[in-house]
Amino acid sequence: MMDDVYLLNSPFTFQSMEKHAAYCAMMRLGLKVPKTVLVPYKNPPDNTKYAYTASRYNQPFDLDAVAEGIGYQDFCDSRLRHLDEIVLDWVAGPDFDRLLVDTVTATYPAHERDRFVERFRGLLGMWVKDSG
Known part of the structure; x- marks a missing residue:
C-alpha cells in the first residue's frame, strides 16, 4: 500500500x-500481422470522468462484422502459442523472484516487505501450480 492505494496485478x-x-511491435516494424479490431466494453461505466474516452473508443459496433475480420487471436494462436508456458516458466523462476523482491523492496516500507514478499510469492505460486 502506498498513499492509501493498493496496486493489484x-x-x-x-x-x-x-x-x-x-x-504491437510487429505492427510497428511493418511486419505482416492480421487485421485487429479493438472491441469496446459492452456496458461502459456511467461516470463523467470516462466520457471523453468513451466517446472516442466505445462506439457501437457490429459484432458479426468484427468477427469476420478479427486477427489478434489468429496471430496469438499461430505465432505466440507457446508464450503462456514461457511466461509461466519465467514467473516460476529465480529471475522473476529477484524482480519481485526488488520491486517490493523499492515500493513498500521496510516493516511490510517480508509480509508482502511472502504474500506475492504465495499468490504467484498458487497461480503457477494451478496453471501448470
Whole structure:
C-alpha cells in the first residue's frame, strides 16, 4: 500500500501484456500481422470522468462484422502459442523472484516487505501450480 492505494496485478496480466507488446511491435516494424479490431466494453461505466474516452473508443459496433475480420487471436494462436508456458516458466523462476523482491523492496516500507514478499510469492505460486 502506498498513499492509501493498493496496486493489484493478476498473473494473467503478464501473459496478455507480453502478447499485446509482441503484436504491437510487429505492427510497428511493418511486419505482416492480421487485421485487429479493438472491441469496446459492452456496458461502459456511467461516470463523467470516462466520457471523453468513451466517446472516442466505445462506439457501437457490429459484432458479426468484427468477427469476420478479427486477427489478434489468429496471430496469438499461430505465432505466440507457446508464450503462456514461457511466461509461466519465467514467473516460476529465480529471475522473476529477484524482480519481485526488488520491486517490493523499492515500493513498500521496510516493516511490510517480508509480509508482502511472502504474500506475492504465495499468490504467484498458487497461480503457477494451478496453471501448470
